[in-house]
Structures are given as structure tokens and as C-alpha cells.
Amino acid sequence: MPTIDDFVRPKEWVSDFVVEMGKVLRRWGQERYVPIRQKVDEDWREHELVEPLLKEVLVDLGINAAFFPAEAGGTDMPEPATFITVIAEELARIDSGFATATLCSVWGLLPILLPPHRNMELCMEFGPKFCGDELYVGCHAMTEPAGGADIENFGRMKGKTIQTTATLDGNEWVIQGHKIWPTNSGKVGDLYAVVCTTKKGSVDPNDFALILVPADTKGVSVGNPYQKAGMNADMNSDVWFDEVRVPKRYRFHGPGDDLKYWKRAITLGNIGSAAMCVGIMKSVYEIVKRFTSERIVGGKALKEHSIVADMLCEVAMLIESTSAWMWTYTREVERSQDYGREPWDERFVLKTRGLALFANNAVERACSRAMDFMGSYGYAREFDIEKHWRDQKVIGIWMGGKGLKTLENARYWYDLETL
Numbered sequence: 001m002p003t004i005d006d007f008v009r010p011k012e013w014v015s016d017f018v019v020e021m022g023k024v025l026r027r028w029g030q031e032r033y034v035p036i037r038q039k040v041d042e043d044w045r046e047h048e049l050v051e052p053l054l055k056e057v058l059v060d061l062g063i064n065a066a067f068f069p070a071e072a073g074g075t076d077m078p079e080p081a082t083f084i085t086v087i088a089e090e091l092a093r094i095d096s097g098f099a100t101a102t103l104c105s106v107w108g109l110l111p112i113l114l115p116p117h118r119n120m121e122l123c124m125e126f127g128p129k130f131c132g133d134e135l136y137v138g139c140h141a142m143t144e145p146a147g148g149a150d151i152e153n154f155g156r157m158k159g160k161t162i163q164t165t166a167t168l169d170g171n172e173w174v175i176q177g178h179k180i181w182p183t184n185s186g187k188v189g190d191l192y193a194v195v196c197t198t199k200k201g202s203v204d205p206n207d208f209a210l211i212l213v214p215a216d217t218k219g220v221s222v223g224n225p226y227q228k229a230g231m232n233a234d235m236n237s238d239v240w241f242d243e244v245r246v247p248k249r250y251r252f253h254g255p256g257d258d259l260k261y262w263k264r265a266i267t268l269g270n271i272g273s274a275a276m277c278v279g280i281m282k283s284v285y286e287i288v289k290r291f292t293s294e295r296i297v298g299g300k301a302l303k304e305h306s307i308v309a310d311m312l313c314e315v316a317m318l319i320e321s322t323s324a325w326m327w328t329y330t331r332e333v334e335r336s337q338d339y340g341r342e343p344w345d346e347r348f349v350l351k352t353r354g355l356a357l358f359a360n361n362a363v364e365r366a367c368s369r370a371m372d373f374m375g376s377y378g379y380a381r382e383f384d385i386e387k388h389w390r391d392q393k394v395i396g397i398w399m400g401g402k403g404l405k406t407l408e409n410a411r412y413w414y415d416l417e418t419l
């Protein structure tokens with residue numbers, strides 16, 4: 001009888017290390033997370049349950065450390081896209097909000113962590129914190145109250161809407177601005193990777209700046225967490241930077257290169273988003289398979305009714321097709337040199353927008369169809385379809401929303417000139 005492990009995952013592309021990490025997370029999730037999953041959903045304001053769980057995966061299971069160089073205390077995992085894909089999928093099968101909180105701890109830092117553009121000075125300074133024994137969490141702060149999509153829509157907007165400014169004053173950057181929504185904001189984040197401009201309104205790529213700001217720096221303050229429809233293991237709130245001073249060396253790379261390497265983080269964010277959708281769909285598959293086998297309607301198991309088999313087939317096809325596409329892009333980005341591109345090439349950003357959009361449409365459809373056939377049970381909390389249905393929606397909304405994902409993908413394939 002097929003299981004979730006029979007959906008596409010090219011074995012020859014995934015190292016033993018990553019396979020093992022996936023297995024460890026699956027076991028951990030089953031033992032540690034699933035029994036309290038419903039309670040975690042109520043923990044959106046305090047994160048009393050979430051923070052210890054985050055410590056278990058980020059510190060004890062070494063997910064933070066995987067991205068840091070060995071010299072800085074990390075384990076220097078060599079395949080970032082593959083690793084992110086497997087981790088995102090495994091954790092999202094349990095809880096996509098928790099997958100988001102976990103992976104966003106390092107997401108904003110990828111431009112300084114990934115070879116060949118590592119910033120060793122910053123890795124050495126922050127590695128011991130991320131790879132130590134205590135929980136230390138990162139947060140990628142891009143979105144602002146006036147808009148998130150325009151900031152990510154760099155190809156057209158060129159950073160001119162970024163309102164958070166970084167001004168050099170001697171040996172320090174002075175940060176002024178207001179970010180909103182970033183994962184791991186509120187009381188969770190210890191270190192912000194902040195998207196800034198060195199000149200408000202500028203369209204010069206050299207003015208795009210990525211700067212690290214420790215959360216305990218004078219002038220940083222946070223708001224209360226937002227109560228969302230789902231993804232409650234991810235805390236989102238406002239962050240204000242009021243005349244915040246950090247050392248000049250906290251700028252990731254400098255003019256031009258900050259933007260260049262940030263694009264790789266966006267590409268990996270798109271792939272990670274797709275992997276979360278696949279993880280959720282695998283959980284939906286398991287739930288709906290069990291339910292339609294056990295539920296008797298009209299004298300036989302629900303799955304033996306042709307109209308239900310149609311839904312079961314569609315869910316399986318959505319998983320298989322999304323997985324196949326996701327793995328192909330994961331590999332393409334991982335082996336970018338074979339495709340004549342650097343991993344931070346903007347064309348990967350645009351292409352993977354299409355994958356993220358497709359994956360979100362797929363998971364939305366899978367949750368909805370599964371719920372249709374589970375009837376009121378699907379709508380009840382204890383069967384978890386309802387949780388995935390609420391949680392998955394935001395995967396389409398974040399990172400510029402479905403609008404930006406559509407536009408950027410069409411821009412890639414059709415050379416749009418005005419959109």
C-alpha cells in the first residue's frame with residue numbers, strides 16, 4: 001500500500017545527511033508536536049509552548065547550526081535548497097506555522113551564510129549565538145505598513161518604496177523605520193535582518209541595504225502579536241526602529257551585493273513555500289485516506305464511491321505534480337552552474353514565483369476538496385483538515401501575495417514590459 005514516501009522525491013538528489021534529518025524531524029514531530037498540536041494553536045499570544053519546541057528543533061536538533069560554517073560552530077550543511085525543501089515539507093506536514101517559524105530563523109541571514117558569499121566576520125560573531133545551547137532566533141524584516149509586495153517587486157519598483165532608512169554616521173548605521181508582519185517578530189526574534197534603503201526614494205540598487213539589528217539594541221521596540229486565521233506557531237507583529245545604532249560591519253556585504261545575494265534568499269523562500277504546501281498536502285492525503293477507508297456510506301467505504309475516488313485521485317495528482325515541479329527547481333537552483341546561472345540570478349526568483357503560486361493553489365484545492373468529502377468531520381478541529389485549510393492560505397498571501405507571484409512569473413516567461 002503506497003504511503004506519503006511514495007510521492008516523488010528523487011533519491012539520488014538527496015544526501016544521506018538530509019534524508020536522516022527528515023526522518024529525525026518526522027519522529028520528533030510525531031512524538032513531541034502532534035500530541036499538543038491543538039494546544040499550540042491556542043498559544044498565539046504567549047508562545048509558551050512554541051518557544052521550547054523551537055529550541056528543540058533549532059538548537060537540539062541543529063537546524064540553526066546547519067547553515068553556519070564549521071569555524072563559527074555550525075555543521076556547514078552543503079545543500080541549502082535540498083535541506084530547506086525536506087525540512088519545510090516534514091515540519092509543514094505537522095504544522096506549517098511551526099515550519100515557518102523554524103525556517104525563518106535563518107532565512108534573512110542566508111545572504112551572509114551561504115557560500116560563496118559568506119560574510120565570515122558576521123558568521124563568527126553570530127554563529128556562537130545561533131549554534132550555542134540557548135535558543136537564538138532570527139527574523140527577516142522586509143514588509144512595511146505601506147506595503148510588502150512593492151518591496152519584493154524589486155524588478156519594477158527598484159526599492160523606491162522602502163521607507164526604513166539606514167544612514168551612516170561615523171562607524172555606525174542609524175536605522176529608522178517601521179516593519180510589520182515578519183515571522184518571529186514580537187517577543188520571539190533575537191536578531192533582525194532588516195531591509196533598508198540608504199536613500200529614500202532611490203532606484204539605485206547600491207542603496208538597497210541589508211543590516212543586522214539585535215533585538216535588544218536601544219531604540220528597537222515591538223508590538224503585540226497579531227491574531228491570525230491560522231499559523232499560530234508563527235508570531236507576527238510590528239517592529240519599530242527608532243534611531244537604532246549598530247556597527248558599520250553589520251551591513252551584510254555593501255552596495256550592490258546586498259541586493260544581489262538577497263535574491264537567492266527570495267528564491268529559497270519560494271521553494272520553501274512550495275515545500276510547505278507539499279508537506280500539508282501529504283498530511284491531507286493521510287487524513288483523507290484513513291477517513292474514507294473507515295467511513296461507511298451507502299453500505300460501503302466512502303473511498304469506494306466513484307465521486308470520492310475522483311477527489312482522492314485529484315489530491316494524489318496535486319501532490320505528485322507539485323512535488324515533481326518542486327524537486328526539479330530545487331535541483332536546478334542547487335546545481336545552478338549546470339544551467340549557466342548563479343544561484344542568486346533574478347531569473348530564479350521569477351521562475352520559482354510560479355512554483356510557489358502553483359503549490360499554493362494546489363494545497364488550497366486539496367484541503368477544500370478533502371473537507372467537502374469529510375463533511376462536518378473535516379470542518380471539526382480534531383481531524384486537522386480544518387487546521388491545514390486555515391494555515392495554508394497565508395502561503396499564497398505572503399512574499400508579495402498571489403498578485404506579485406503571478407506578475408513576476410509572467411514577466412519571466414513573456415518579457416512583460418510595463419507590469
Ligand SMILES: Cc1cc2nc3c(=O)[nH]c(=O)nc-3n(C[C@H](O)[C@H](O)[C@H](O)COP(=O)(O)OP(=O)(O)OC[C@H]3O[C@@H](n4cnc5c(N)ncnc54)[C@H](O)[C@@H]3O)c2cc1C
Nearest residue numbers: 141142143147148149181182183398399400401402403404
Ligand atoms: C504569517 C505571515 C508571515 C509573514 N512573514 C513575513 C516575513 O518573515 N518577513 C516579512 O518581511 N514579511 C512577512 N509577512 C508579510 C507578507 O510577506 C506581506 O504581507 C506580503 O508580502 C504582502 O504585502 P502586503 O500585505 O503589504 O500587501 P500589498 O503589498 O499591499 O499587496 C496587496 C495585494 O496586491 C497584490 N499586488 C502586488 N503587486 C501588484 C501589482 N503590481 N499589481 C496588482 N496587484 C499587485 C499583492 O499580491 C496582494 O495580493 C508575513 C505575513 C504573514 C501573514
